[in-house]
Amino acid sequence: MLQLAVLRNNPTEVKERLAVKNFKEPELVDQIISLDDSRKKLTFQFDETKGKINAASKEIGGLMARGQKEEAEGKKKEVEALKTTLGPVQEELEATEKQLNELLVRLPNLPSVKVPKGKTPEDNEVVRTGGSKPELYAGAVPHWELAKKFDLIDFELGNKLTGSGFPVYKGKGAKLQRALIQYFLEYNTQAGYTEYLPPHMVNEATAYGTGQLPDKEGQMYHVTGDNLYLIPTAEVPVTNIYRDVILKEADLPVKMTAYTPCFRREAGSYGKDVRGLNRVHQFDKVEVVQLVHPEKSYDVLEEMVSHVEKLIQSLGLHYRILRLCGGDMSFTSALTYDFEVYSAAQDKWLEVSSVSNFEAFQTNRMKIRFKDGNGKTQLAHSLNGSSLALPRILASLLENNQDENGIRLPQVLQGYFGGEMI
Template sequence: MLQVSYIRDNREQVLQGLAVKNFKQPELVEEVVELDEKRRQTQNQVDNVSAQANAAAKQIGELMRSGKKEEAEAVKANTGKWKEEIKQLNEQLAAIEEDLSSKIVLLPNLPHASVPKGITPEENEVVLENGNKPELPANALPHWELAAKYNLIDFELGVKITGAGFPVYKGKGAKLQRALISFFLDEAEKAGYSEVMLPLMVNEASGFGTGQLPDKEGQMYFVGQDNLYLIPTAEVPITNLYRDVILKGDELPVKNCGYTPCFRREAGSYGAHVRGLNRLHQFDKVEIVQVVHPDESYNVLEQMSTHVQSLLQKLGLPYRVLRLCGGDMSFASALTYDMETWSAAQQRWLEVSSVSNFETFQSNRLKLRFRNAEGKTQLAHTLNGSALALPRIVATLLENNQTETGIKIPEALVPYTRFDMID
């Protein structure tokens, strides 16, 4: 959530940033500024009337001690009027603050200065490419056919049990999933992250804290009877570990990682590009999250990007890094890098990770602060990234490593799978 004081003092910069994000309601900025001014005026009125009431109370005490009872009673006669006025003003103030809060939460985070302008994914900036795209024979199969051929994943059985987008992993397919999860967690631990195991459902306050609510409620599975949401990513519960927390300065950076299944409705997704593992309603992911000093967050973002790239390198997957344009970024992000791997059988890039800096957008909602060197509380910066999401990693591993005799397992995974070939 943007800070009201920043919007008030930097109105034009805010409008320019929202334009880069292709935000369609810039008039909300003026409404927020006007409501903030009204809130401050009303607060001043409350303070002034309260000061009068407090001065009168003090005067009444002095008059009573001086034996001037009649004069004290005359002053006391006005206190009821002041109390009623304070009550009315506080009611007005509460209504203004509620209106202000309902509008400011609709404003997305402002983009970093390096974010390119653009609306569509085609306008994202390619930062780098790494690795060579494998050349497969003409009869190479896409991953959904390989999954059927080697009895790794049963998509139809998942439809029978639940519905489309809920695959069943079998045999070496299930072992490959488990191996990747363990590999990603071990690599995160080597990079200094502490593992946490998390609830798979969160309450509304948690969804609000990380910016999923009220922006993405239509993409989340909702358990209405209990007013809980299935998590779309481990980012939500991990970051909410620090909601309403004041950290000590020397506790920063906080580095956590966690494996969870993730649940996304993916409403409106259809077509050839959602086939197989390309887009699921339930999938596995290892997430990395950091809470850092504001001065360090963009250095940390680069470190997190490098960590994700190292995983792709160890798996031998060709990849590229994109800096997302304003219109393709998430509601809460200030700067996002997407990592994509090359699907040799599908002949296209598949997103496998997003690494984002949210600056103070989440921490302001979470009331996540730290004590700085002067001993004052200050909002921390939060960052997270997929390290990694499994479905498209599995898709590209199967496709890119297929041979006439089977599918080769990357050397880095063999200690986890305990087999080097799927045949």
């Protein structure tokens, strides 16, 4: 959630930056400022009346102590009259604050000045590419055929048990999945991230804190009986670990990593590259999250991009890094880099990671703060990235490493998997 001070200090610049995200309601900025003016007036009126009531109440005690009962009774009537006016002011103030918050949460995060203008993924900027494009042998096939040939993943069984988009990993497929998760976690913990194993369902306050609510209700699975949500990413519970916490400056940066299954309805995506592992409703992912000093968040963003890049390099995959344009960014992000790996048998790029800086957008919602060296309390910045999402990584590994004899695994995975080939 954007800070009111940001809106008030330069509303014109705020509207210009929102336009980069193709935001269609710039008038909300003026409405929010107007409501905030009303809130301030009502707060002053409430505090002033409350102060008069407190002062008169103290005076009543003094009058009674001096035996001036008649004057005390007069003051009591004055207090009662003030209390009568206080109630409506309080009600109007609460209604104004509620309306103000409802408008504030409709504003997306402001994009960084580094964000390119554009409306579609075609407008994203390619920052750099790496790795070598694989050359496949004549009999190469896409991963869903490899999964069937080597009995690694059963898509039809998943459809029977749950529905489309819920694959069942089996045998060496399940073992490879486990090997990837273990490798990713150890890669992150060796870089100083503390591992967590969080709940896979969260309450409304947690989903609100990272911006999934009220923006993405339709993309999450909702457990209506208990009003809980299945997590779309580990970012949601992990970042909320520090909700309503005031850290010391020396505690920063806070570095966390977690493996979780992720659940996404992917509403409206049917028929769009849904074959095999390209788009599923349940998938495994290892996430990295950092809480940092505001002055360091963009340096940390580049460090996290480098961290994920080296991980992909270690798998020997051909990849590219994109800087997302305003129209392709998430509601909460200020700047996002996407990683895509090349799927040789499909001849297409597959997204496997997003690394984002949210600045103070999430931490303002969650009240994640720290005290600086001068004792001043300020909001931390939050960042997160996939390190890595498994389905499309697995698809690319299977496709790009196939030959006449099977699928040769990258060297870094062989120890975790217990073998060189499938």
